[in-house]
């Protein structure tokens with residue numbers, strides 16, 4: 001049943017394969033093959049289903065903000081994190097600077113760029129990137145996950161808007177450290193190289209109350225999961241989060257690399273990928289695949305199961 005729905009979802013979405021545009025504001029991202037499309041599901045009882053270019057690697061971009069948020073909460077605690085960032089949707093684009101000035105430099109949520117940069121500045125302990133990679137590898141259950149160095153260097157060289165956000169937050173006293181060092185960590189986090197199976201596995205562990213079902217090990221506490229999954233519902237698709245909640249109804253985070261990661265409570269994780277984005281920065285075909293899967297497996301959080 002699940003495999004059939006995945007195969008159909010891919011065909012259904014492929015009709016839209018040429019719609020939208022690949023993100024090219026990070027030059028290296030423009031080099032991706034725009035016609036790739038793939039999907040994976042990993043269930044909480046350990047089964048893997050896949051279709052299309054499911055094992056193609058791409059950069060997680062904003063999807064990785066979920067993992068860096070978990071790491072900040074684990075190392076610094078909720079008090080410090082929420083002194084630096086709120087939990088309200090913005091209704092603005094992911095890279096907007098607009099509301100920062102209105103809110104004394106405190107970003108509204110951790111899923112927009114300003115919020116994710118503020119969250120990264122909270123991570124405590126030595127070697128934040130080493131800690132981040134270790135957590136990402138455990139959540140995705142793949143030891144070979146790495147940072148895509150070419151995308152990282154490309155974003156570091158061109159990420160002036162993120163610099164503007166970070167320096168503004170420093171001017172308001174929100175970021176105390178060296179801004180370039182914080183941004184260096186942020187750019188590497190965004191450049192995490194993943195497949196749809198990695199995202200589906202990570203989503204599955206979030207959906208499984210933070211426990212890796214293969215080892216029985218708890219990787220994330222419920223108090224943190226409640227926050228991150230709520231944020232995925234309210235802020236996971238930038239200023240498209242409301243419409244996505246109505247049409248798809250799954251806690252999901254998207255990234256401008258074309259991926260999306262969903263956590264279907266108690267059941268499964270879903271990873272989808274296709275590089276062309278709509279005007280809000282969300283992958284056109286990833287959106288269509290998730291909508292099809294949600295409707296046909298009756299996964300919407302308010303779906304009627306009759």
Ligand code: GLU
Nearest residue numbers: 061062094113190255256
């Ligand atoms: N690295 C990207 C940026 O900072 C992430 C944006 C996204 O995926 O929404 O612009």
